[in-house]
Amino acid sequence: MPHAANLDWLARSQAAVWHPCTQMQHHAATASPAHLPLLPIARGEGAWLVDFDGKRYLDGISSWWTNLFGHANPRINAALKEQLDTLEHVMLAGCTHQPVVELSERLSALTANTLGHAFYASDGASATEIALKMSFHYWRNHGRPEKSQFLCLAGSYHGETVGALAVTDVAIFKDAYAPLVRHAAHVLPSPDFRLAEPGETSADVARRAAAGLADWLEKNGQRTAALIVEPLVQGAAGMVMYDPEYLRLARQLCDQHEVHLICDEIAVGFGRTGTFFAHEQAAIDGKPIRPDLMCLSKGISAGYLPLSVVLSSDAIYAAFLDDSVARAFLHSHSYTGNPLACRAALATLDIFAADDVLTVNREKARKIGDTLAPLVDHPQVRHLRQRGMIAAFDVATDDPYFSRKFYRAALDHGALLRPIGNTVYLMPPYIVDDAQIAQLATAINSALNRAIDA
Numbered sequence: 001m002p003h004a005a006n007l008d009w010l011a012r013s014q015a016a017v018w019h020p021c022t023q024m025q026h027h028a029a030t031a032s033p034a035h036l037p038l039l040p041i042a043r044g045e046g047a048w049l050v051d052f053d054g055k056r057y058l059d060g061i062s063s064w065w066t067n068l069f070g071h072a073n074p075r076i077n078a079a080l081k082e083q084l085d086t087l088e089h090v091m092l093a094g095c096t097h098q099p100v101v102e103l104s105e106r107l108s109a110l111t112a113n114t115l116g117h118a119f120y121a122s123d124g125a126s127a128t129e130i131a132l133k134m135s136f137h138y139w140r141n142h143g144r145p146e147k148s149q150f151l152c153l154a155g156s157y158h159g160e161t162v163g164a165l166a167v168t169d170v171a172i173f174k175d176a177y178a179p180l181v182r183h184a185a186h187v188l189p190s191p192d193f194r195l196a197e198p199g200e201t202s203a204d205v206a207r208r209a210a211a212g213l214a215d216w217l218e219k220n221g222q223r224t225a226a227l228i229v230e231p232l233v234q235g236a237a238g239m240v241m242y243d244p245e246y247l248r249l250a251r252q253l254c255d256q257h258e259v260h261l262i263c264d265e266i267a268v269g270f271g272r273t274g275t276f277f278a279h280e281q282a283a284i285d286g287k288p289i290r291p292d293l294m295c296l297s298k299g300i301s302a303g304y305l306p307l308s309v310v311l312s313s314d315a316i317y318a319a320f321l322d323d324s325v326a327r328a329f330l331h332s333h334s335y336t337g338n339p340l341a342c343r344a345a346l347a348t349l350d351i352f353a354a355d356d357v358l359t360v361n362r363e364k365a366r367k368i369g370d371t372l373a374p375l376v377d378h379p380q381v382r383h384l385r386q387r388g389m390i391a392a393f394d395v396a397t398d399d400p401y402f403s404r405k406f407y408r409a410a411l412d413h414g415a416l417l418r419p420i421g422n423t424v425y426l427m428p429p430y431i432v433d434d435a436q437i438a439q440l441a442t443a444i445n446s447a448l449n450r451a452i453d454a
């Protein structure tokens with residue numbers, strides 16, 4: 001039960017705030033098995049969130065996969081305070097500023113300058129829409145307007161605005177709005193390695209899924225604009241993981257059929273899967289594959305401010321250059337390229353460089369794997385899996401309230417963990433230390449047993 005200081009905020013929030021991804025009635029229904037307690041947070045400190053009564057929770061899911069270097073990080077705070085006194089915002093149409101130029105250059109450098117043109121927005125769903133519009137408009141500018149079909153993978157999640165829902169394949173988010181989605185993408189088989197037949201490796205599953213893509217493109221490549229994928233980990237589908245072989249083959253097939261490859265690295269970018277970008281784990285002739293368009297958000301500002309970007313290749317950018325305004329990419333958002341958000345992103349990249357984060361994370365990922373490894377012997381645990389700083393497993397239970405029971409039990413054990421359906425996952429900020437990893441594992445074990453018994 002929440003204590004006095006929290007209760008007031010709970011009641012006021014339930015009355016005045018319409019929370020995302022939530023049946024609001026479940027916040028109030030304390031006696032129902034569907035009850036989802038609302039967690040009032042007074043402040044954050046490193047990997048910790050602290051409520052109004054001083055109770056501390058480890059942020060085991062990086063506040064919806066956004067936070068990289070902890071809450072109230074002193075280095076990011078200092079950069080933002082300086083930026084606040086210099087330039088808080090200016091429109092990006094017709095104006096430019098230092099943080100947006102530097103960020104664009106540094107992001108381009110991180111793609112070996114293959115994606116040298118940065119188009120900004122404020123959230124992931126908008127980045128998806130921008131990438132889809134850019135791809136379609138590219139083909140139109142090239143005199144091929146019939147290339148208008150998009151492809152996505154089963155279980156894909158690319159955001160929830162009406163346009164992004166066209167390439168999202170998660171029923172609970174999509175079905176109610178299906179009549180509004182005018183141009184639904186074709187859904188291809190997922191390379192999910194849990195689909196392996198006996199004797200099949202994860203690469204075999206990837207090749208089987210890629211054969212489905214090849215078939216489709218053989219017949220429909222002429223009217224296809226782009227394939228959009230979440231490289232290596234399909235987050236919202238329940239941390240579905242797959243072999244880099246799929247990306248390698250998808251890159252080749254897209255080239256062969258003149259179809260853009262859009263990598264949605266909104267969740268998996270910025271080191272989450274072990275490499276700076278997840279797609280770098282797929283290589284052709286010893287060189288990482290590169291998408292034609294890449295969407296970034298979430299970790300880009302280390303969980304500080306809303307920011308997203310679509311990086312595009314020279315070829316795509318060049319297709320919009322013309323005297324005609326109609327051939328330009330006219331998309332815009334009021335806060336496009338906000339200087340504070342860009343400055344948070346620059347401070348984030350500074351930390352990656354100064355602390356050699358990818359190397360340090362390799363050791364942390366190993367620690368997380370070792371700490372969770374005993375779960376394979378748990379009778380209800382299936383498919384324990386990990387890719388870099390994301391670990392997950394499925395729980396064999398028919399209980400429709402499993403995820404809520406687990407969530408509530410984890411909070412009691414001082415951890416913020418929100419299973420997706422029956423999939424429990426850990427996706428902590430990169431600053432977690434060994435003791436915090438151990439504490440998260442203890443919370444997972446206790447919550448699992450309590451949620452199953454309850």
Ligand SMILES: *Cc1c(COP(=O)(O)O)cnc(C)c1O
Pocket residue numbers: 122123124125126128157158159160230235236264265266267297298
């Ligand atoms: C979160 C997410 C999005 C949507 O981002 P929002 O900022 O929530 O709109 C899109 N794609 C992927 C892979 C995501 O994880």
